[in-house]
Amino acid sequence: AVYGPREVHPRHLQEVTRAIVRYRYNMASFSVEERKRPGPDRRSYELSKVSREALEPVILTSFFPRSVIDVFVEVLQADAGTRTAGINAASVALADAGIPMKSMISSCAAGKVGGTIVLDPMKEEDNFGQADLPIAMTPNGDITLMQMDGNLSKEEFRQAVEMAMKGARDIYELQRRALVEKYSQISAAPGQEGVHLCE
Secondary structure, three states: OEEEEEEOOOHHHOOOOOOEEEEEEEEOOOOOOOOOOOOOOHHHHHHHHHHHHHHHHHEOHHHOOOEEEEEEEEEOOOOOOHHHHHHHHHHHHHHHOOOOEOOOOEEEEEEEEOOEEEEOOOHHHHHHOOEEEEEEEOOOOOEEEEOOEEOOOHHHHHHHHHHHHHHHHHHHHHHHHHHHHHHHHHHHOOOOOOOOOOO
16 A cells, blocks of 8 residues: 655654655564464564665655655565565555656565575475575666575576566566556546556
8 A cells, every 4th residue: 555645744754855755564463374473573674674775766755845655565475575576566556656756666586496596486485495585676677675595606696686687577567567457447437538658
């Protein structure tokens, strides 16, 4: 969910020249097999911070001084890749909410499982793999997030980055298609004024 731009409370958090972006990542207690304690923990604070930093460079915050844009990501079923899925969903939600952005952000991860580099590791691969490398990027290849857990050789790292970037580009096409399809249906509805989207 995306709310804003709206007034910042408390007011001392306001920035005179731009909007602030707040990103809240939360996993529901029933989203994992062993129920987690409800509410934020150290991991959710970390993922909120890095996800906000991945999206913030493309949001035109200078358009909305003294305002806040709130992004809420609620994970209902965790099967690995929740950070990248949250960033992808948040990027589409920001565009759908009409927040001015330079471009979309797309995110994907690569990992090392059994000595092999794989794309978008699932839960078992993530739990028992040797490395995990999530990235987020713009359509033209500017990376806004890169993290790595585990160990990769120089060649494995290069291969993992290339694979994750290819995955992110494929996801960008899906994000774009979802927005185009939604607004194409709105423009085709009877009694609605046409909505023109650039191809």
